[in-house]
Amino acid sequence: MKMKKRALSIENSTDGFTTGSLNWLLHARYVRGEHAQCLELADDLQKKHDNKHRYAHYIKGSVLADAGRLQEALERYHSCIRLYPQDPEPLKQVAKCLSRQQRFQLSHEAYIEADKLTKHPDPDIYCALAECSWNIGELERGVEWARSAVQAGGGERAASLLARLLLAADDVPGAMAAYDQALSSHACGADTLAAAGALRLRAGDPRGAFQLLGAALAQQPTQHAAALALAAMMLQHKDVDAALARLKAALTAHPTCVAAHANLGLALMAKKKYIAALTCLQRAAWAAPLSARAAHNLGVALLVCKRPASAFCRLATAAALQPFQPYTVLLIGIALERLGDSRADAAYSRAVALAGDDPLIRINMAGRHARAGRLAEAEDEAALTAELLQREERPDAQLTSSLATLMALLRDAGVELSRQPPEIPKDDDEPATEVAEDEHLAPDEV
Structure with a gap:
């Protein structure tokens, strides 16, 4: 009889983490996605423990956070903190919810408090602090937190975050070194490989970029960033057919990608598929109406297709968005000249003044x-x-x-x-070609 009373007292303990608790069942139902049954069990446990079951509060907060009900989740996590203030896990979840609400300063403060409660360095907290510092404009402090995360064993996430922060601070060599360390120390995913490859391409290392981008696509064929970068390299080397294949793969994964539509239109122009090129470039301009580059590319295509009036409208939009781009102003002058407008001289002079x-x-x-x-x-x-x-x-x-x-x-x-x-330099790789002034447009494929 005494043993039964002792077991009953343990199960009814307000701690919620005793041997007779049902925390394992709460956890199992949460990770299996049985959220409705999980909430029912959490409510039953709260009734039995006078609304002082900490893990039930925690799991209910996690379910509400997954459903996007962040304010209600914060209330549940605060209940956990009131019951046991020394536990850093609910405080970390509070900071995560605040970050999802774009309240980065409060999130930063909550992560700082959670870091004070942890007994060992937590790379997850350091990564979150780096991201919060980045969002509130403290870039140098964010780099320091990211370095701490790398030293604490944050793995690929910490290394790639450090590289992105260094790149945001215009430290390209440091970012490349961070990516190299990540690639040599961890089995990185497709996103990290694609970002490292794009940075290599930007730094003028096409061979290294090609290897990294190819590895990213081999790991994840739908990685659109790697496909776009590879397509850009292929277009530079006049391999239009291979670039078209990569761009189509990128659009399959992300049909609304503006860069993929724009590059596909430029590749189709190189193949003299003018109507298809115009279609792709118009989609890019419609998807990003405030993109000066999309408007510029569409204006170029319209000029090639001998539609100077439409080209002028698009180029004027690009110049309004980016008024100090000399090539856009130059194309405006060409369009006005073809229209017989006397303002062409002013546009040419403006382009000369800019560059x-x-x-x-x-x-x-x-x-x-x-x-x-x-x-x-x-x-x-x-x-x-x-x-x-x-x-x-x-x-x-x-x-x-x-x-x-x-x-x-x-x-x-x-x-x-x-x-x-x-003297005209000799270039064996790219023979000079002459285009007739009244060349007829090739048949189009839509």
């Missing part, structure tokens, strides 16, 4: 002067373009060829040239 050392803009300005009959000004611009090309170690072959053609036309018009264009 006076760019030989592409200078040679277009020279061509504008020549077409308008201002041969002396055209000769000056052509000479300046020749000087800019001579400063480069490897001048662009197409620009050099265009400059030579322009100077030959100026000579035929009776202009005495004081300077000669630089």
Whole structure:
């Protein structure tokens, strides 16, 4: 009889973590996703323990947090804290809910209190503190917390977070070193491999980037960031067919990806599938109406398709969003010139003012002067373009060829040239091609 009374007193203990408790059943039902039965059991345990069963409060808070009812979850976690203030786990969940509510300062303070209660370094707390510091604008402090997480054994999550914070602080070598450490120390997932590959590509290491991006796609074929980066590399190497395959795979995984639609449109333009290219670029512009790059790309495609009025509208939108982009302003001048608008000269002059050392803009300005009959000004611009090309170690072959053609036309018009264009460099990998002025558009595929 005494033994029965002792067992009953243990089961009715307000602690909720005794040998006779049903915490194991609460946990099992929660992890199996049986949330309705889990809540029923939690309510029954609260009735038996006078609403002082800590684990029932904790599990009920977790169920409510998973359902997005964050404020109710916070109340349950606070009940756990009132019953046993020395436990850091409910405080960590409070901080997590506050972070999901975008209340990063309060979340940061809650994580600090949880860190004071833990007996050993907790990499999860350090990672969360790094993210909160990033969100409240304390980037340097976030880097310190991320380093602490790496030292505490945070694994891939801590290393990749440190790399992203260093990249946000414009420390590209440090970010690359952090990714290298993560890749050498842990079996990283596709997201980390894709981010490291994209950073390698940005740093000018295409071989290393190709290996990392290929590994990311081998691990997760639907990793759209890796597919986009690989497609960009293939487009740079004129491998349009392979780039199209990668871009289609990226769109299969993420049909609303603006970058994938834009790059697919540019790849289709390279294949002379103009209507399909316009369709993709228009989707990108519709999906991101405040993207200057999407509007710029669509304006380029419309110019190629000999629709200068529509191109002007798109390019004007891009210039309004990003007014200091010289190539957008230059294309506006080309569109206005094709429309016969007198404002074309002002657009060309604005482009020169934004990037006076760019030989592409200078040679277009020279061509504008020549077409308008201002041969002396055209000769000056052509000479300046020749000087800019001579400063480069490897001048662009197409620009050099265009400059030579322009100077030959100026000579035929009776202009005495004081300077000669630089010699056209030989490039065995990319033979020069000439495009006829009245080339017919190729058949389209939609």
